[in-house]
Structures are given as structure tokens and as C-alpha cells.
Amino acid sequence: MEEPFKIEVMGQKFTLKGNYDKDYVSRVEKHINDTIQEVQKQTSSISTHNLLVLVALNLVDMYLKKEEEVSQLIELIEGTSEQLINLIDCNV
Numbered sequence: 001m002e003e004p005f006k007i008e009v010m011g012q013k014f015t016l017k018g019n020y021d022k023d024y025v026s027r028v029e030k031h032i033n034d035t036i037q038e039v040q041k042q043t044s045s046i047s048t049h050n051l052l053v054l055v056a057l058n059l060v061d062m063y064l065k066k067e068e069e070v071s072q073l074i075e076l077i078e079g080t081s082e083q084l085i086n087l088i089d090c091n092v
Helices: 022-042 048-091
Strands: 003-009 012-018
Touching: 003 022, 022 048
Parallel strands: none
Antiparallel strands: 003 012
16 A cells, blocks of 8 residues: 655655655655755855756766675676586586
């Protein structure tokens, strides 16, 4: 059942609906607000629009880096699995 969640980002309140855990939604809210604060510290006076564009770029950059890490881990696991299968086949 979809449950409404209230969050606040940059002083604006939003109601989200979805099948999410309350703790997960809180983590998402905190991560967005932390990223906004981090970008604000690194820039001088900036419009809200430009701030949010920089935040979006920052979040996409983090996402793509994590996606690449996951891809590399999958390749490592697949390679290791193949090596183990070959070792087992040779010893059987």
C-alpha cells in the first residue's frame, strides 16, 4: 500500500507517495539536503535554479561513479567464479 511521506528540501515541503520504508525516505531527504549544503559551501551567491542544477550534476556524478564500481565488482566476481569453476573441473 502506498504511504504518503512528508519531506522538506530547501524549506519547501513535499508529500511523496510510494512503497518505501520511512527510514529510507529519511535517508534520501537527508542526502539531498546534505548535498545542497555542500554545494552551497563551495559556491558564492548563486540562484536557486543554478544551485539545484549543480546539485543534480553532483548527484548524477555520484550515481555514475557507483554504477561503474558495481560494474567492476560484477566483472571481478564473474572472473573469480570462472577461475573457481575451472579449478574445480581440473580437480574432479
